[in-house]
Amino acid sequence: MNYKDTLKMPKTEFAMRGNLPNREPDMQKDWEERRLYEKVQERTAGRPTFILHDGPPYANGDIHMGHALNKILKDFIVRHKSMTGFHAPYVPGWDTHGLPIETALTKKGKVDRKKLSIAEFRKLCAEYALEQVDSQREQFKRLGVRGDWDNPYVTLHHGYEAQQIKVFGEMAKKGYIYKGKKPVYWSPSSESALAEAEIEYHDKRSPSIYVAFDVTDGRGVLQGDEKFVIWTTTPWTIPANLAIALNATLDYVTVAVNGAKYIVAEGLLEELVGQFEWTDYEVVATHKGAELEHAKAKHPLYDRESLIILGDHVTLDAGTGCVHTAPGHGEDDYIVGQQYGLDVLCPVDDKGVFTDEAPMFEGLFYDAANKPISEKLEEVGALLKLNFFTHSYPHDWRTKKPVIFRATSQWFASIKDFREDLLREVEETTWLPKWGETRLYNMVRDRGDWCISRQRVWGVPIPVFYGENNEPIITDETIEHVSDLFREHGSNIWFEWDAKELLPEGFTSEHSPNGTFTKETDIMDVWFDSGSSHQAVLHERDDLVRPADVYIEGSDQYRGWFNSSLSTSVAVTGKAPYKSVISHGFTLDGEGKKMSKSLGNTIIPNKVMQQLGADILRLWVASVDYQADVRVSDAILKQVAEVYRKIRNTFRFLLGNLEGFDPANHRVSYEDLSGLDQYMLVKLNDLVRDVRKGYDEYQFSTVYNKVHNFCTIELSSFYMDIGKDYLYLKEEDHISRRRIQTVMYDTLVTLTKLLSPILSHTTEEVWGFIPGVSEEAVQLTDMPEVQEFTGVEELVKKWDRFVLLRDDVLKAYEDARNEKGINKSAHATLTLSGSADDVALLRSLNELHRLFIAVDVKVEDEAPVGATNYEHVAVLVEQAEGEVCERCRYVSNELGTDSDHPTLCPECTETVVTHYQNA
Numbered sequence: 030m031n032y033k034d035t036l037k038m039p040k041t042e043f044a045m046r047g048n049l050p051n052r053e054p055d056m057q058k059d060w061e062e063r064r065l066y067e068k069v070q071e072r073t074a075g076r077p078t079f080i081l082h083d084g085p086p087y088a089n090g091d092i093h094m095g096h097a098l099n100k101i102l103k104d105f106i107v108r109h110k111s112m113t114g115f116h117a118p119y120v121p122g123w124d125t126h127g128l129p130i131e132t133a134l135t136k137k138g139k140v141d142r143k144k145l146s147i148a149e150f151r152k153l154c155a156e157y158a159l160e161q162v163d164s165q166r167e168q169f170k171r172l173g174v175r176g177d178w179d180n181p182y183v184t185l186h187h188g189y190e191a192q193q194i195k196v197f198g199e200m201a202k203k204g205y206i207y208k209g210k211k212p213v214y215w216s217p218s219s220e221s222a223l224a225e226a227e228i229e230y231h232d233k234r235s236p237s238i239y240v241a242f243d244v245t246d247g248r249g250v251l252q253g254d255e256k257f258v259i260w261t262t263t264p265w266t267i268p269a270n271l272a273i274a275l276n277a278t279l280d281y282v283t284v285a286v287n288g289a290k291y292i293v294a295e296g297l298l299e300e301l302v303g304q305f306e307w308t309d310y311e312v313v314a315t316h317k318g319a320e321l322e323h324a325k326a327k328h329p330l331y332d333r334e335s336l337i338i339l340g341d342h343v344t345l346d347a348g349t350g351c352v353h354t355a356p357g358h359g360e361d362d363y364i365v366g367q368q369y370g371l372d373v374l375c376p377v378d379d380k381g382v383f384t385d386e387a388p389m390f391e392g393l394f395y396d397a398a399n400k401p402i403s404e405k406l407e408e409v410g411a412l413l414k415l416n417f418f419t420h421s422y423p424h425d426w427r428t429k430k431p432v433i434f435r436a437t438s439q440w441f442a443s444i445k446d447f448r449e450d451l452l453r454e455v456e457e458t459t460w461l462p463k464w465g466e467t468r469l470y471n472m473v474r475d476r477g478d479w480c481i482s483r484q485r486v487w488g489v490p491i492p493v494f495y496g497e498n499n500e501p502i503i504t505d506e507t508i509e510h511v512s513d514l515f516r517e518h519g520s521n522i523w524f525e526w527d528a529k530e531l532l533p534e535g536f537t538s539e540h541s542p543n544g545t546f547t548k549e550t551d552i553m554d555v556w557f558d559s560g561s562s563h564q565a566v567l568h569e570r571d572d573l574v575r576p577a578d579v580y581i582e583g584s585d586q587y588r589g590w591f592n593s594s595l596s597t598s599v600a601v602t603g604k605a606p607y608k609s610v611i612s613h614g615f616t617l618d619g620e621g622k623k624m625s626k627s628l629g630n631t632i633i634p635n636k637v638m639q640q641l642g643a644d645i646l647r648l649w650v651a652s653v654d655y656q657a658d659v660r661v662s663d664a665i666l667k668q669v670a671e672v673y674r675k676i677r678n679t680f681r682f683l684l685g686n687l688e689g690f691d692p693a694n695h696r697v698s699y700e701d702l703s704g705l706d707q708y709m710l711v712k713l714n715d716l717v718r719d720v721r722k723g724y725d726e727y728q729f730s731t732v733y734n735k736v737h738n739f740c741t742i743e744l745s746s747f748y749m750d751i752g753k754d755y756l757y758l759k760e761e762d763h764i765s766r767r768r769i770q771t772v773m774y775d776t777l778v779t780l781t782k783l784l785s786p787i788l789s790h791t792t793e794e795v796w797g798f799i800p801g802v803s804e805e806a807v808q809l810t811d812m813p814e815v816q817e818f819t820g821v822e823e824l825v826k827k828w829d830r831f832v833l834l835r836d837d838v839l840k841a842y843e844d845a846r847n848e849k850g851i852n853k854s855a856h857a858t859l860t861l862s863g864s865a866d867d868v869a870l871l872r873s874l875n876e877l878h879r880l881f882i883a884v885d886v887k888v889e890d891e892a893p894v895g896a897t898n899y900e901h902v903a904v905l906v907e908q909a910e911g912e913v914c915e916r917c918r919y920v921s922n923e924l925g926t927d928s929d930h931p932t933l934c935p936e937c938t939e940t941v942v943t944h945y946q947n948a
Contacts, residue, residue, distance in 0.1 A: 032916040032933070035945045036757050037766070039685025043798045047677055049642020053790045057170060060793075065806055066175050069111055070118055070572075072809055079115035081107055082567060082577035082607070083176075084590045085122035085184065085559050088161035089129050092168045094616040094624070094661055095583060097634040101650040102581060102613060102729070104174040108786035109724045112812045118572045119176040121169065122562065125158035125185040126488040127555040128219055128427050133157065147486045148524040154487040155185055155521075168635060173643045173789040175808070182566045184489075184558045191516035192565035193558060194492050198508030199601045205443050206481075208493075208501060210373050212356070212363050213480040215435035217381030217395070218428040221484045222439055225476065225588055227556075233422035233431060235262045236399050239304070239349065239413040240406055241291065242273060242326035245334055250320050255283055255290040257326050257337070258301075258413065260348035262420070264402045265395045268387035269355035270328060271371045272336045274362075275318035276343035279350055286310035292321075294350020301349060304414060318343075329411035330402075331388065340365040357436035360477055375436040379484065395433060440482035440491055440551065442596065448473065450599050459609035461727060462656050468587050469595070469610075479596060481554045488552030490523040494532060495547045496540025506533055523548065560593030563606035576604060581611040611727055613655040619662030632661050644788045645670050651733040651787045672737055676788070679740040680795045682749060683777040686756050687770055692801040696771045697764070699818070705880070706768045708828035709748050711821050712739070713776055718815045720783045729787070736784060744776070747832065751880055758917050758937065760944035778802070779813045830870060831880070834863070837899035838881055844897065845906035855919045858885040858909045862892040863902040884909035884920050916941070 060066075081103055086096055103119070110117035134140045134150075134157055142150060166178055182189060200206050214223040241256040257273050275281065280295040286307045293301055295315065302310065324337040335354075342361040343352050356366030357375030366373070376386035383390045383398060389405065390398050406412040423432050444451070451473045460466040482491055492511040494502040510533040514522060523531065528546040537544065567575035576598075582590055591610055598606035617623060618630040625631065637646055649669045653659040699707060716739050723731030752769040759766040777799060785792040785807045796807040804810045838859065845851040859881055861871060868888055871877060877886040892903035911922030914934040921934035930938045 030941075030945075032937075032941070035916065035941055037759070037761060038757055039682060040688040041681060041685040041798060043681050043684045043795065045678070045681060047642060047644070047673070047791065049644055049790065050639050052794070053173070053638070053643050054171070056790050056793060057173065060175075060806075063805070065808060066177060068805070068809060069175070070116070073111050073116040076114055076116040078574055078578075079107075079110040079117040080567065080573055080577040081110075081117070081119060081579050081581065082562065082573070083120060083122045083182075084580060084582040084586060085124040085182070085562065086165065087127070087129065088123045088125045088158045088165060088183075089133060090161070092165055092634055094632050094634055096165075096169075097172060097646055098613060098616055098650055098655065098659065099581070099583065100169050100172055100174050101647050102655060104172070104176075104647075104789070105651070105724075105729055105786045106579065106581070106727065108175060108789065108808065109812070112782070112785065112808070112810065113721070113724070114811070120180070120182060120566065120570065120573060121166075121174075121176045121178060122182040122566065123158075123162045123165070123184065124555060124559050125155075125162065125183055126552070126558050128221070128485060128487070130154050130158055130161075131485065131487045132427070146524075148521050151487055151521050151524060158185060159183075171638055171643060172634070173647060175789070177572075182562065182570075184555075184562075184565075185519075187516050187519045188569065189561075189565040190489050190520045191512045192569055193489050193553070193561040194508060194512040194515055196561045196564050196597050196601055197492060197553070197557070198503065198505070198512070200442060200597070201503045201508070202505065203446075203600065205446055205600050206440065206503070207443060208438065208440050210436055210438045211441075212358055212360055212373075212375075212434040212436045213439055214423065214432050215379075215381075215437065216425040216428065216430070216432045217379070218430040219425055219485075220379045222437065222480050222482060223425060223432060227426050228423045228432065229426040230421045231424050231429070232419050233424075234417055234419050235422065236264055236403060236415060237262050237418055238264050238403055238406070238415050240267065240329060240353070241289075241411050241413055242329060242335055244292075244324065245327050246325035248321070248324045250316060251283075251292075251324060252290075255292050257292050257351045258349045259351050259353040261353045262418075263358070264399045264406075265377075266353070266355045266358045267402055267406070268330065268376055268383070268390060269357050269374045270335055270353055271356060271374060272338045272354040272362075272366065272369065273326060274338050274340040274343050274352040274354045274365055275321055276341070276350065277317070277319040277322070277339045279318045279343070279345070281316050281318055281321065281350065282312045283314040283316075284310050285313045292351065294345060296345040297348070297350050329406055329409055336369060336371070338365060338369045358434045360434065363436065373436045377433070377435055381433065396431070439480050440493075440549075442479040442481050442600070444473070444476055444478050444596065447600055450603060451595060454595065454599055454605035458605050458607060461609065461611045465584075465587065465610060465612050469591060472588060472592060473595070479554075479593075481557050482551040483554055485552055486524070488555060489520050489558055491549045491551050491553055492523075493549040494528055495549070496538050497543060497545050498540050500540040501549075502538050502540055502546070506536070554593075556589060556593035557597065559590055560597045563594055563598045564601065567606065575602070575606060577607050579609045579611060580607045581613065584612040584614055586612065611656075614658035617658050617660050619660055619665055621658075621660060630662075632663070632666075637666060641666060641670055642790070644790050645673055647787055647789065648673050648733070651729045654730055673788075673791075675745075676737070676740055676784070677791065679744060680777070680780070680791070682745075683773050683780075684795070684798050686752075687774055687777065687800060689761060690767075690770045690774060690800060692771075692774055695762075695767050696774065697768050702768050702771065703765070703875075704824060705748070705751070705828065706772045707818075707821075708824055709743070709772050710775065711818055711825055712743050713772075713779055714816050714818065717779060717783065717813050721812060721815065724786070724812075732783070732787065736780065740780075747835075748772070751882065754879055754882070754917070758940065760940055774800075781807055782810055782813055785810075827870060827873075830867070831874070833900075834861075834867060834871070834902050835881065837902045838904055840899055841897060841904035841906050849906065849908070851906060851908050853918075854882045855884065855917075856909055856913070857883050858887070858907050859883045860887045860889060860893045860896065860905040860907070861902055862889045862896065865890075867902060884911075 107117045107119045216223050239260050244251050244255045247253045282295045284291050321337050322339050325334045328335050354362045356363045356371050356373045376384050381395045383393050385391050425432050455470045528548040563575050567573045594606045719735045720732050755765045781792045781795050792807050842854050851857050871888045893905050896903040896905040909920040911920045912924050914921050915932035916937040923935050925931040926935050927938045
């Protein structure tokens with residue numbers, strides 16, 4: 030007979046190769062057709078809710094690796110929570126307003142902005158944004174992210190805009206919204222105000238100048254022939270100078286040098302002497318800054334005076350201690366200027382060009398004016414020194430061009446009015462990593478009022494009307510009416526209808542006795558859009574609740590969505606919109622460099638999925654320490670793909686050896702398992718405990734490492750290695766075989782569930798091959814619970830020790846292959862010796878030769894001659910005497926005990942005769 034036919038070799042239709050790029054799209058289509066997202070929600074309905082609120086990506090362009098990292102992390106969390114006792118709906122969202130979409134349309138060349146009305150252009154923006162939403166939605170779904178993709182939230186949707194108007198109205202009602210002229214970040218390239226979250230820093234080469242201002246009024250303290258010396262890196266702001274700020278508590282010296290007298294801070298004198306190369310100078314007077322308040326100096330270029338004022342912002346960190354003050358171009362300048370009643374002079378227009386308020390420089394772009402202004406200062410003898418330096422400078426994060434501080438009339442949210450509430454909520458939120466709390470706390474503590482208006486057209490209008498006296502009108506009635514209109518028609522009607530049509534019927538106001546009204550033309554900052562999602566989504570939707578359990582976004586969102594959401598939520602509800610906040614790092618290339626098209630080092634998620642599959646991307650996300658910046662490259666993904674192959678092969682091996690196993694009839698109780706089998710179930714239980722803890726703490730790399738190690742070490746190198754002989758050689762119903770199959774079955778089901786949030790496609794594929802499971806999909810099950818086994822301490826101690834002894838034997842096998850040519854352990858005999866405890870342990874084990882996969886094992890009290898001492902045990906490996914059994918491939922000196930089977934060992938003969946030949 031053919032003895033191979035008597036072996037119970039692994040048999041399964043579960044493919045060795047994942048073929049993920051081709052198989053995953055079909056699986057995703059099947060999930061949609063089976064309505065698995067809805068079925069998950071139906072199954073978990075009534076459980077405590079867990080809400081992960083999706084921070085909306087911007088709807089423009091294909092997704093990048095940062096998107097993939099973010100969305101996959103969210104999917105891990107939501108899938109895990111729905112399998113651990115929670116009802117966890119996931120509603121994806123998109124941010125759809127703002128300059129990039131305006132720019133994308135005009136850059137295409139298909140849109141002549143000048144020929145379109147605002148309303149017509151906005152309709153094209155909306156169409157483009159929704160096209161981008163559809164494109165990104167398909168790409169996110171291709172990642173295997175499960176969610177309510179048919180009902181996302183989109184910031185241009187009517188209902189969303191209506192709720193955003195209510196957020197604005199509630200903040201205005203509480204007195205947090207005001208209009209004022211003050212300096213804000215202004216982008217000449219975008220021709221709009223910017224929020225701090227829209228600023229990024231790049232190196233810029235700037236001039237550095239020291240300028241002398243002649244004293245015109247010494248207030249009886251100065252002689253009148255002195256000069257205040259200021260320092261600035263923005264010569265273009267000199268035309269806007271209205272004052273010089275000193276620190277009241279600092280000492281200021283009058284220095285006589287080269288026939289002139291200069292006033293500088295005493296603490297900076299030594300440094301300035303070096304800067305100006307003064308060799309023969311004398312300090313002729315010293316005054317406290319407070320003594321010089323209200324003195325006056327002449328502006329070096331214009332026929333006006335600059336007031337000497339005091340400010341706590343003046344320090345000895347750099348400069349001269351005399352700070353050039355232009356209230357129209359700096360926040361500190363503005364604040365201190367208000368205290369002294371200074372004008373807010375801003376002689377620069379929306380495009381960054383000087384107006385007629387800057388004589389001699391009108392029509393010049395601000396940056397181009399640096400040189401002529403410096404030359405004019407030198408011409409009049411006011412320029413003491415000019416040089417250049419490179420420093421970090423704010424830039425518009427969209428156009429990548431420098432921004433300026435520029436005073437304009439803007440709408441603001443007064444953060445200072447509820448700052449303490451914000452700080453309290455930061456402290457009551459859970460942060461991961463922990464430093465996130467300090468980061469946002471300091472931002473809130475130090476930030477100024479939030480400029481929420483933008484001089485663009487693609488966004489949600491600021492719902493303010495003006496009367497005939499130009500006073501703003503914001504009432505409960507107007508807010509409610511505009512919100513209702515936007516819910517019905519969308520915000521485009523703001524630009525299609527007249528102010529009178531947008532107001533409630535019969536509306537009157539003391540600000541407009543003749544009934545003539547106008548409307549605000551600015552739109553809201555896009556961070557106000559997304560920051561209102563707690564109201565427009567969490568509060569509005571029946572399947573969600575506020576506050577969310579967690580927000581998770583990139584670390585740049587401390588200044589962005591985390592911040593704006595906190596501000597609007599605390600302003601409206603008094604509470605943070607989230608209970609916990611998790612941040613992740615950025616994706617870098619394999620060398621730790623920022624990805625860019627110019628460097629050619631970008632990794633595109635869509636290409637990765639076409640070549641390797643989404644599950645490889647998902648496994649990569651699980652493998653990294655996402656709270657820091659993470660690296661990804663083709664080489665790194667190749668390593669992850671190798672780990673995936675090992676995990677897949679583990680699934681395949683388990684499935685193959687469960688062929689014919691019916692858990693309802695064949696499983697063996699824990700009490701009837703061997704010690705080794707019990708030990709493996711205890712180890713599996715430890716894995717469940719560790720993995721669930723990893724998921725609970727959002728430490729997905731723990732899940733990855735624990736599962737990977739379990740598959741490669743405990744299973745592949747240990748248990749499955751030992752179990753092969755029982756599985757392949759014993760008859761189908763042999764108790765030893767059923768014991769191992771029981772452990773393998775539990776291991777298979779457990780691993781499939783544990784990995785379901787991460788390898789969402791592969792685990793569903795595996796689930797379809799597992800015998801005896803009743804659930805339609807693994808994602809419709811719960812995570813395995815940690816079991817409580819009794820009396821496991823001695824069991825674990827015993828087998829943990831055995832594992833160490835076995836490691837020594839494996840090293841001995843390796844040495845025997847190299848030194849004695851014994852290529853297979855099935856051809857070897859072992860003689861072992863060690864400590865009394867180890868000898869007793871080895872002698873207590875049944876079928877020791879099976880545990881070591883050897884022909885025979887002897888245990889001696891003393892090390893035999895020729896044995897090698899390893900870390901824990903002495904081992905002698907010798908070639909076994911006899912011939913190789915045709916069936917089991919072990920060496921035996923008892924072949925031919927049955928004349929009908931002369932090439933079989935006695936054990937194989939008995940199995941064949943009893944269970945196969947007679948059958």
